[in-house]
Amino acid sequence: MKSVRGLKLTVSAAIMAAAATTATASDVEVLHWWTSGGEAAALNVLKEDLSGKGVGWQDMPVAGGGGEAAMTALRARVTAGNAPTAVQMLGFDIKDWANEGVLGNLNDVAAAEGWDDVVPAALQEFSKHDGNWIAAPVNVHSTNWVWINKSALDAAGGKAPETWEEMVSVMEAMKENGITPLAHGGQAWQDATLFDAVVLSMGNDFYKASMIDLDPEALGGEQMVEVFNRMATLRSMVDDNFSGRDWNLASAMVINGEAGMQMMGDWAKGEFLKAGLTAEEDFVCIRFPGTQGSVTFNSDQFVMFDIEEGGDAQQAMAASVMDPGFQSAFNVVKGSVPARTDVPNDDFGYCGKKGMADLAEAGSNGGLFGSMAHGHAAPAAVKNAVYDVVTAHFNGEFEAEEAAQELVNAVEAAM
Amino acid sequence: MSAPSQDNAVKGSIITRAIIYVVLILFVIYYLLPLYVMLVNSVKPLEEIRSGNMMEFPKVWTLEPWRAAWSYAQIGVEPSGLRPYFINSILMVVPAVLLSTILGALNGYVLTKWQFKGHGIVFGLLLLSCFIPFQIVLIPMARVLGFLGISGTIPGLVLVHLIYGIGFTTLFFRNYYAAFPTELVRAAQIDGAGFFQIFWRILLPSSAPIAVVTIIWQFTNVWNDFLFGASFSDFDSVPMTVALNNLVSSSTGVKEYNVHFAGAILAALPTLIVYIVSGRYFVRGLMAGAVKG
């Protein structure tokens, strides 16, 4: 069946152009979890674009748990032999599905449009399987951001911290000024987001060895103990009610000056902008001190399933997703940056431009890594095992040494 | 039954009665609090929720969240509100509830009036099926639905809810019919009435109370189900709870709590109405036998 598809697709480069003008009968059913106002509206851009190509959009959103509910639904759908055409997916989920041999192939459209040259290698790691394109990346979220309330920062010395020590002293100063230094939500994935940034601040090599290669020496070593010590320091900067708080409520604390800063991926930017704040004037966006020039990312991609009919529509959709215009329009709204490196940054705000520059820099100097907290460093089982230890330590169940040892055990047990 | 056995009442002093009323009212507050929180925050602008006290009355009243939740909030790419999903839920709930109720009634009838060797074991197995955790049925059920060619359709969802509702509906009807005089059934049998005739003419006419209980129970469960709805539906058969979940639990987007609360109340309205309207019959139905072991 694949060979038939392949045959059909060899001419698709030519057909793509035709498809743009002549209406095809096929539709795409898209499983995704972008359901809230801004992101859903952004996705609508894609829908409109496809309808211009004569491809209908059948919407199948399942929100919840950062895509967990959608992935559960997907399993039921695939088991039933009723896979959707295209599915929003993250990191290792893509690899897992690729290994099941149920995904389609986008090589032709990728070759025709030269994706190999414009998508960073770290992303291609997920978009390609056995050398074949299986997914079209939509965006790159980077997770090692710190969002600081400008007036709180000014009151605490005014200089954005560049090292861990400066960071601690700024937070100490904020504490003395009577505000909560760090707004944080005590949910496992948020704890792990802090953890990611702290690990990365110990150096690119250490992040790679511990989070990507899962080297037991690194996972249980002295540097990891230091990471947990720093996590404990961060824990002491958090208010008493942090547990269970949604990330956006933590953002709200920074926005209204109740708290000094938040460490969160770039989707938090939307909260600040929506509250009417301006970058550099009302809030400051910096990389977690010690991680300048490096980026931990997660990337939403549209994965195409191997289905009997609708291959043309899949190709058309993939082409639309990778269209520079869409990448710009979508990511401006979403807060992330384009997955393509050649998209002009004109429409992006201050932090968005900075994010694009950082991504390019990290991509060129080997500092671009998949985020552990967001499922781009290791498979789901390992990710959750890391969550378990990090969140237990953050909630005071372990000492630093103990936590490092537990981390080794938990990761080993999950492999 | 309209004049219940009020004679159980403890004959007490005015003080006792005052205490009873105070306790009852305290519990009214306990039960109403979350609804109050939802209601009061569903008519506030979002800024007020972010900055203010969640128990306070709104400073600015607005019905915009309700309008948004119903007709123009973003559910997926479509700014459609919850409205279009209502019909899917209705199409799913009505047949699922009716079919499982009918099957439950017939099962209860057989298990009490036409007992055969091993009827106890059959009932036990049906009853125990109430306790199966739904997570484990997801994958094998998906395969079966795919095999039957009804995956992602409303009939598929109906089948799933029917199967996992049989245990409870049978339990309710069995307990009800157990209290029904078997002599009547025997007499009709001697007169030559058949299996279905007896059911139709003798048992069914007096089954209204238990039918109400069963329907309420099934309606609530099926209407509020999320797991099956999310896993076994297609883009064109998504039920209300899945849409509601899409409205409220976006992961990286702005959370509009006022719209969420309005949506939640809207989504729950059918069950709320069923409860309030039939509450009186509900107790009567339970009384008529559902609670008799």
Add this chain to the structure above:
Amino acid sequence: MKDRLQEWVPRLVLAPSFLLVLLFVYGFILYTGYLSMTDSRMLPSYGFVGLENYQKLFALRHWNTALTNLAIFGILYILISSLLGLFLAILLDQKIRAEGLIRPIYLYPMALSFIVTGTAWKWFLDPGIGLENVMQQWGWENFEFNWIKDRDFAIYTVVLAAVWQSSGFVMAMFLAGLRGVDNEIIKAAQIDGASGFRIYRKIIIPMMRPVFLSAFVVLAHLAIKAYDLVIALTGGGPGRATELPATFMYSYTFTRNQMGIGASSAIIMLIMIFSIIVPYLYSELKSGEQK
């Protein structure tokens, strides 16, 4: 011939339900039992690994937390809901004027899905914006209620919200039971000079035995399936302190891609459920038949 047919009709009527349940409940349980001994990860696969998943399962700290929590939650929830339901039913049975108004108020939480009432509860229990904050604003400066943030107490807030949801339903069941009690018995007792309290304790409550059974079935069913509630209220936190077997099973099967371990946890849970429920149902149904 006709008698023959009459004998078979009832079984034929029952057969579809029985077969559906046999296949879709017990068949799936067997299938899960098999999965629990395979190396299934994201999707079912059939490499046999024996009892390895069970060994892994019992080595996991969270599983033990989940079991402990189920014990605490299950016992407290079923006990409190039953007793509160009975208590409120007795109060409501005292010729209460506004019964028609109060009853639906006690009953309505059962109609709501926890997808969102969970949020309302979460806010209400949150010390920063909820009850504690409000009480302090109203002048009780020392009022403290931060259980939901406390690892050792968070599970009790889950009980609190769960009781809120279903105790009214149980109340309705008991109320119906109370209304079904034969007046003559009460009158006789009153003539004998028994006090109201004694009548309830000695006569009426023992007669509620079948109601306790039905309430138990309904509550046990809800306790086992308490998934939405935990997810909405605490997300299993603080840390993993409010993990229940239902959330554990879901996360291992579907989010951690360790379906084998998820299946083994389901089997352990089913064994536990059945070992508690089967003897109870058996003795209750047996004594019911003897009457």
